[in-house]
Amino acid sequence: MAYRLHYWPTIQGRGEFVRLALEAAGAEYVDVARQSPAKGGVEAALGRSLQDPKNPRASFAPPFLVDGEVVVGQTAAILLYLGSRLGLAGEVDGLWTHQLQLTIADAVAEAHDTHHPISVDAYYEDQRAAALERAKAFREERMPKFLGWFEQILQRNPAGDLHLVGSALTYADLSLFQLVAGLRYAFPKATARVLADTPLVSKLHGNVSRRERVHAYLQSPRRIAFNEEGIFRHYPELDG
Amino acid sequence: MAYRLHYWPTIQGRGEFVRLALEAAGAEYVDVARQSPAKGGVEAALGRSLQDPKNPRASFAPPFLVDGEVVVGQTAAILLYLGSRLGLAGEVDGLWTHQLQLTIADAVAEAHDTHHPISVDAYYEDQRAAALERAKAFREERMPKFLGWFEQILQRNPAGDLHLVGSALTYADLSLFQLVAGLRYAFPKATARVLADTPLVSKLHGNVSRRERVHAYLQSPRRIAFNEEGIFRHYPELDG
Numbered sequence: 001m002a003y004r005l006h007y008w009p010t011i012q013g014r015g016e017f018v019r020l021a022l023e024a025a026g027a028e029y030v031d032v033a034r035q036s037p038a039k040g041g042v043e044a045a046l047g048r049s050l051q052d053p054k055n056p057r058a059s060f061a062p063p064f065l066v067d068g069e070v071v072v073g074q075t076a077a078i079l080l081y082l083g084s085r086l087g088l089a090g091e092v093d094g095l096w097t098h099q100l101q102l103t104i105a106d107a108v109a110e111a112h113d114t115h116h117p118i119s120v121d122a123y124y125e126d127q128r129a130a131a132l133e134r135a136k137a138f139r140e141e142r143m144p145k146f147l148g149w150f151e152q153i154l155q156r157n158p159a160g161d162l163h164l165v166g167s168a169l170t171y172a173d174l175s176l177f178q179l180v181a182g183l184r185y186a187f188p189k190a191t192a193r194v195l196a197d198t199p200l201v202s203k204l205h206g207n208v209s210r211r212e213r214v215h216a217y218l219q220s221p222r223r224i225a226f227n228e229e230g231i232f233r234h235y236p237e238l239d240g
Numbered sequence: 241m242a243y244r245l246h247y248w249p250t251i252q253g254r255g256e257f258v259r260l261a262l263e264a265a266g267a268e269y270v271d272v273a274r275q276s277p278a279k280g281g282v283e284a285a286l287g288r289s290l291q292d293p294k295n296p297r298a299s300f301a302p303p304f305l306v307d308g309e310v311v312v313g314q315t316a317a318i319l320l321y322l323g324s325r326l327g328l329a330g331e332v333d334g335l336w337t338h339q340l341q342l343t344i345a346d347a348v349a350e351a352h353d354t355h356h357p358i359s360v361d362a363y364y365e366d367q368r369a370a371a372l373e374r375a376k377a378f379r380e381e382r383m384p385k386f387l388g389w390f391e392q393i394l395q396r397n398p399a400g401d402l403h404l405v406g407s408a409l410t411y412a413d414l415s416l417f418q419l420v421a422g423l424r425y426a427f428p429k430a431t432a433r434v435l436a437d438t439p440l441v442s443k444l445h446g447n448v449s450r451r452e453r454v455h456a457y458l459q460s461p462r463r464i465a466f467n468e469e470g471i472f473r474h475y476p477e478l479d480g
Contacts, residue, residue, distance in 0.1 A: 137359030
């Protein structure tokens with residue numbers, strides 16, 4: 001039976017980390033909210049499902065994944081669940097793969113907060129002064145620290161520097177690709193500078209994007225373009 | 241062999257979620273950086289270990305746990321690893337327990353950012369204006385949303401409303417206790433208001449604190465007091 005992914009239909013967002021794993025593995029899945037209304041699509045159904053008082057395990061927020069009787073929320077927990085099933089968790093060390101994913105999640109949350117440093121419930125325009133400051137700290141301190149750490153993980157991988165875990169693709173590689181893709185979109189100038197100092201991260205980003213299934217996915221209409229409603233937003237003033 | 245927990249020696253911080261699980265299970269462990277220098281204690285060793293180029297799996301940041309050959313970083317991944325070993329992961333559904341933990345981690349990160357909305361590398365005093373705004377949004381929107389969600393999880397637990405998962409203690413209960421304890425310390429007035437609307441969360445906090453091993457731990461010198469170096473800081477101006 002096809003996996004059913006529930007996520008906002010108009011942004012990549014956190015759901016994209018799950019979409020990439022499903023696509024890279026060639027797994028059968030339905031992106032529920034992007035279906036036609038007749039098939040249960042549309043955003044309203046997503047909200048209703050989270051609010052359903054008969055759902056004892058409604059996620060705090062999308063995405064969540066339905067696999068038969070199993071319902072899992074939180075991006076990293078979804079990938080923990082899918083990783084072993086899709087052959088994307090590393091041959092021997094799923095826990096290390098998961099640890100990398102959680103660190104990517106931390107970086108994603110900080111990237112998001114560059115444009116919403118005060119409140120997720122207020123407009124960017126109403127917190128722009130703080131955003132300018134937070135984005136500066138992110139570009140100058142946090143982005144180099146995070147990508148530098150992943151560079152070091154690649155350097156020290158005993159199986160070679162082409163993958164984060166072992167010598168085959170894991171969901172951590174896919175997620176690092178997505179993090180770099182998002183940073184390049186949001187902060188093109190700053191990210192180019194940091195990637196010049198993290199060549200293995202840059203190479204991994206390129207390699208993942210050229211994998212056959214990933215490449216096909218990125219060219220397809222299934223891939224939502226980055227936009228200013230998602231996690232990674234391009235506001236030129238935040239790129240310094 | 242005793243577990244070895246590596247974390248900053250003078251704050252509860254994220255390490256406290258691990259300490260609580262070890263203490264509640266009565267597990268043998270060494271809080272390495274709090275040992276005497278002769279036994280390998282002190283903060284400097286913590287930094288050296290993270291920077292060690294021979295360590296291929298150095299965490300991005302503390303805490304990390306060493307169990308023989310296994311080294312695990314990221315609080316939620318440590319608890320995932322320990323949960324099944326300590327009998328704290330829920331009888332049947334470790335993934336759900338983990339999902340709850342990840343949501344607690346999100347709430348903890350947001351609580352931290354109330355006093356550091358611009359940069360973790362700058363002083364609170366230098367970002368106080370933004371902190372006042374962010375703390376207001378946290379008190380009025382995010383804290384009720386997070387604790388309200390946990391209230392709903394307790395209400396809907398088919399095994400009863402005393403635990404988040406099933407009918408026995410899990411690390412998610414311990415972590416929710418710690419989240420509430422931290423919020424009560426940092427925002428006493430706002431948290432009292434929110435807890436009045438989330439009586440099951442409030443009851444869980446009290447019940448966990450009275451468990452024999454947890455109570456003994458909380459009274460012991462092993463429990464570091466909350467202070468203004470940690471995640472949960474009491475700056476009265478941020479409590480509205």
